[in-house]
Structure formats: C-alpha cells, structure tokens
Amino acid sequence: MNQTYVTLNDGNKIPQFGMGVFMVEGDAATKEACLEAFKLGYRHIDTAHAYQNERGVGAAVKESGIPRSEIWITTKLWPSEYGEGKTAAAIEKMLARLDTDYIDLLLLHQQFGDYLGAWKDMEKAVKAGKVRSIGISNFESERLEELCEAASIKPSVLQVECHPYYQQNALKARLAPYGTVIESWYPIGHGDKALINEPVFTALGGKYGKSNVQIILRWHIQEGNIIFPKSTNPQHINDNFDIFDFELTDEEMDAIRRLDNGMRFFNMSLADQEKNLGQFVPAD
Numbered sequence: 395m396n397q398t399y400v401t402l403n404d405g406n407k408i409p410q411f412g413m414g415v416f417m418v419e420g421d422a423a424t425k426e427a428c429l430e431a432f433k434l435g436y437r438h439i440d441t442a443h444a445y446q447n448e449r450g451v452g453a454a455v456k457e458s459g460i461p462r463s464e465i466w467i468t469t470k471l472w473p474s475e476y477g478e479g480k481t482a483a484a485i486e487k488m489l490a491r492l493d494t495d496y497i498d499l500l501l502l503h504q505q506f507g508d509y510l511g512a513w514k515d516m517e518k519a520v521k522a523g524k525v526r527s528i529g530i531s532n533f534e535s536e537r538l539e540e541l542c543e544a545a546s547i548k549p550s551v552l553q554v555e556c557h558p559y560y561q562q563n564a565l566k567a568r569l570a571p572y573g574t575v576i577e578s579w580y581p582i583g584h585g586d587k588a589l590i591n592e593p594v595f596t597a598l599g600g601k602y603g604k605s606n607v608q609i610i611l612r613w614h615i616q617e618g619n620i621i622f623p624k625s626t627n628p629q630h631i632n633d634n635f636d637i638f639d640f641e642l643t644d645e646e647m648d649a650i651r652r653l654d655n656g657m658r659f660f661n662m663s664l665a666d667q668e669k670n671l672g673q674f675v676p677a678d
C-alpha cells in the first residue's frame with residue numbers, strides 16, 4: 395500500500411492518512427488500537443489532551459519498536475491551557491504524557507480563551523525543537539483570520555468537520571492565502587448510516603470491490619484532505635487503510651461533490667460551546 399503525504403506550508407510532510415482516537419476510552423484501549431494500526435502500516439495518530447489518552451498513544455509508539463521519526467503524532471491544547479507562559483508549561487506536560495522529545499503537530503483545540511497568547515508559546519516551541527508543526531482546530535469564525543494575521547508562523551492545518559455532506563469549500567478559499575490545509579474530522583460522519591449508505595458509494599463500491607466507507611475515505615484523499623478515521627474494530631482499522639490501490643475518476647469525484655448539502659452532524663452554537671468549556675478541564 396502506498397501511503398500519500400501532504401507537504402505543509404512549513405515544509406513538513408504529514409502522512410495524509412492516520413487514525414483518530416477521539417472517544418477511545420482510556421490508555422489501555424488506545425494503546426491496543428494504535429498498535430493494531432501500526433502493525434498494518436499506519437504512521438499517523440491524532441489525539442488531544444481532552445481525549446485523556448495521550449499516554450496510551452505514547453506507550454504504543456514505544457512498544458511498536460518503530461523509529462519515532464517514522465510516526466506522526468498530532469495532539470491538541472485545551473483552552474484552559476492557553477496563555478503566554480501557561481501554554482509553554484502545558485507543552486512540557488504533554489511531552490511527558492506522550493513520553494516523547496517532540497510533537498509533530500500541535501493544535502489549538504478550540505477558538506476560545508487566550509489563543510493569541512497560546513500561539514506565541516507554540517511558535518517558541520517550534521523554534522526550540524519541541525514541536526515541528528502548529529495548527530488550529532474549529533476556528534471557523536472571524537477568529538480564524540485574526541489568528542492567521544497575528545501569527546508569525548501561519549497555521550499549517552485547520553482541523554474541522556468535513557465529509558461529503560459538508561465539504562468546506564468556502565473555508566478552503568479563506569485558508570488559501572495562508573497555505574493552510576484542511577484536516578477532516580468526522581470524515582465518515584462519525585459513522586452516520588445515512589451518509590455511509592448513499593447510493594453513489596454503493597455503486598462505486600461495487601465497481602471497485604470496496605466498501606462504501608472506503609469510497610468515502612478515498613474521495614477525501616483525492617480531494618486533498620488529511621484524514622484519520624477513528625476505529626477500535628480491527629477489521630475497520632484494516633479496511634480503512636486499504637484505499638491506496640484504486641482511483642476515482644473525475645466524474646466520480648464530481649458525483650460525490652454533488653452530495654454537499656450543508657449538513658453538519660455537530661451543530662452546537664458558539665455560545666453553547668464556550669459555556670460548556672468550563673465544565674470540562676482535562677486532568678494532567
């Protein structure tokens with residue numbers, strides 16, 4: 395299988411495909427899922443402090459025996475960790491939890507709090523060699539341009555909800571001046587049956603001998619999105635990576651593009667998201 399890579403605006407090459415560990419409960423289950431993925435050739439894991447399983451990711455990297463330089467680890471800072479000085483300290487704790495000398499990609503998880511102060515510390519961490527690339531997640535309001543304009547190092551990625559029902563073309567146009575690329579969360583709609591069972595995926599699956607999910611994931615790859623579907627099911631972990639031996643035609647890509655109907659699966663207002671932040675402060 396030939397994994398594809400995306401060259402970020404800072405020159406680093408990220409594996410375009412990986413595995414997410416959102417809602418994988420606890421370090422033991424996370425370690426097990428990551429080890430299964432590494433065995434199959436995955437080299438990219440997407441975690442976050444808020445997922446409370448960074449230690450499981452770090453343990454899997456160590457136990458895999460794969461050189462650290464061959465694995466891409468993304469993690470995310472929670473707003474309670476934002477602020478000059480405060481973010482630098484949070485990064486040190488992250489490195490300890492992940493049991494690593496550096497983080498490949500560090501993101502601001504949410505667009506609240508002192509994100510400009512946090513970004514300054516993240517830029518310093520890049521200069522100090524503690525972090526290779528920095529980016530943002532869920533910045534879809536005007537705070538996106540505010541941060542991009544203030545930044546000395548422009549965000550390499552923006553991680554947002556993105557799938558065939560919500561393709562984020564307007565956001566991609568806003569990111570173009572900064573060279574920032576999209577990472578898709580909910581790449582298969584968080585497992586939504588209606589999305590997965592769309593007839594166009596069934597027809598293409600029949601043509602290529604692939605499942606509907608594999609067609610969706612292949613569409614993301616050819617669209618240029620970076621993806622990391624989550625799974626703890628070994629069969630799914632295997633199937634999701636088996637998408638590099640066929641190619642959708644331009645007409646087939648267009649047929650999938652026509653599914654874009656503006657439907658998001660995560661619909662909480664910004665005000666409610668901000669209100670909820672206070673109820674959740676990830677433990678060390």
Ligand SMILES: NC(=O)c1ccc[n+]([C@@H]2O[C@H](COP(=O)([O-])OP(=O)(O)OC[C@H]3O[C@@H](n4cnc5c(N)ncnc54)[C@H](OP(=O)(O)O)[C@@H]3O)[C@@H](O)[C@H]2O)c1
Nearest residue numbers: 414415416440579580581582583584585623624625626630
């Ligand atoms: N930055 C953010 O705010 C944010 C928000 C959400 C997600 N994310 C990131 O994006 C990653 C992916 O998002 P997600 O996990 O929420 O959604 P997702 O990857 O779109 O969907 C995951 C769901 O699909 C199922 N699934 C996986 N492969 C399948 C297959 N081949 N056939 C059928 N079902 C399959 C999984 O169940 P099984 O485990 O049973 O396979 C799980 O229920 C997360 O893990 C996280 O890293 C980031």
